[in-house]
Amino acid sequence: MKIYVSRDMASVALGADDVAQAFADAGCEVIRTGSRGLFSIEPLVEVETADGRIGYGPVGPWDVAAVLDGSHPNRLGAVDQLSFFAGQQRFTFARCGMIDPLSLTDYAAQDGWKGLDAARAMAPQAVVDAVKASGLRGRGGAGFPTGIKWQTVLDAPGTQKYIVCNADEGDSGTFADRMLMEGDPYCLIEGMAIAAHAVGAHHGYIYIRSEYPFAIYTMRLAIERSAHRIAPFTLEVREGAGAYVCGEETALLDSIEGKRGQVRAKPPLPALKGLFGQPTVINNVLSLAAVPFILAEGADAYAAVGFGRSRGTMPVQLAGNVRHGGLYEIGFGITLGELVNDIGGGTANGRPVRAVQVGGPLGAYFPPSMFHLPFDYESFAAAGGLIGHAGITVFDDSVDMAHMARFAMEFCAAESCGKCTPCRIGSTRGVEIVDRIMAARPTPPSVMPARAGISLAEGGAEEKGDPSVRWDDGVLGKALYSRSPSRIDSSLDAQTTLLRDLCDTMKYGSLCALGGFTPYPVLSALDYFPEDFGASPSPNLAPLKEAAE
């Protein structure tokens, strides 16, 4: 009997290897696939029957007999008929979870290489035109039109050009790149080969973060096996080394060159002077993986789906405290509320949703009152956020938003490349300011007493200062900025003003998105959840000031 079990890293983390082994021991032919993308039913096994593939999940290795005789209570029926899958528009992830990711036969049988064959029958300019017409925009988060980037590289003089795939998917709450590389690696390879044909490149790199060992393994094998199919184009995998900032395109290029992953000032654009100083296409995994569909099915088929200036589909990732977490590919325009409540099913533990962070550690926190927002680049930008790589992290009502704001600054401090001052120094100052706010605020109702591992009052000590300096000594006694901690006005009002001021400096003064976007989670937390910063509902600051002293 033929059994399908995922070998995706998330499925394996949930025990899929043991399940696969148990079925193999029972004499079944086990085929390891990528993940379908719904993790509440993993480990999932699918049994091939006369009526198609029938899913059971979650199951353990002890469930073999009940699955094989069809009596298992977690029988799901045909997996693609489940409501989580029935509403999706799977353009990029059509094969993920269906096929053996490393089987060239499976890939070719499921429309694989159609896009590359179509592209190679076209002139490079025609391929670039098709990508432009599709409306595809950079799926890494910036949303820059992919076709225009390719045009710049195509027009750039030079014989040595490169295709670089940014697979440094460091944003928490995102895993679409990983799932695609583990579940359908040839799709990415095909997209890169199409890009190479379009701009005249001969060699490409896939930069994968070291936290993704399964993806690195799968991509390396897939490149080896498909080398004949993409020749004369050649590809290699480069492994990251734990630096989040290398997800920024110019830092990534420096990292491939063997340097510290520091951000480069732009211009020059990587499209003109990129890797090793040569014209370079650098795109996210999802951008490149969308290209085979566009070439195979036509730009119009892709552009027919979407919302406003955001065309095509977005593989949305539902993460954090969410009941039905996973990957949901859908045309732009679906609302945030539909994604979180209808598809995600609210929180995993049944508590009310208090906040969702969209777009990773640099994305804004939104309360349920913003759930009407349609998922597209412009709507989120207008609301003071970003869709980023389309990860949505759900938090229940126990979240302390001041702590999350502090974490955003702490993360920026840990991961800053150090090249520009607002990011390098500002992030550390930001942690200190949030610490002062947390020390001065009344305990918000959302903060549980046993919130382990978080230092709530670390910054409190330094404000005690010189007892002879009184806060009502006039302007000198209330400095917003001072080298002497005893003279800093540590009132909530003053510190909140200072935090906003710092965010302004970071936003407009940083070289790249790390320092420039860290203010998004901080400011959105301040704006939407002021009560966690002691600001309201009753901003009775006078007694607090005394408490701080």
Place this chain on the structure above:
Amino acid sequence: MEEFIEGWTARHGATRDQLLPLLHAVQEEAGYVQDALVPVIARALNLSRADVHGVVTFYHDFRRTPAGRHVVKLCRAESCQARGGAAIEAAAAQRLGVAMGETRSDGAVSLEPVYCLGLCAVGPNALVDGRPMARIDTAALDRIAAEVAA
């Protein structure tokens, strides 16, 4: 290790862009990148010692001291926090008897932070000696602690 580095560069080339792959290979082979190897690596790739030192210290992955016999990498990022990660982090430090970011004095285990393993719907997550584990709870921590003690 000098021989290893020589052999590696003979196979993979000695251009500057091979620095990260070489550092990964050295760490894989020796467990960490000893400071004494920095001049050797610099010579092999025709770089300055400062250059190599700068790269080794920039990237979180590269160790300059040996890790514990077992390495537990626990995710600290937002999606795992949303699923109780902070409490699990404190409990892990307590059960394993080592602070986050440190190696236990008997060298049995290192507890290290990692920022996202891409398993964000099934956290809190960890990599235990390279093996991914999801939905870490106190029972899972007990199993990890037992593994470390064995």
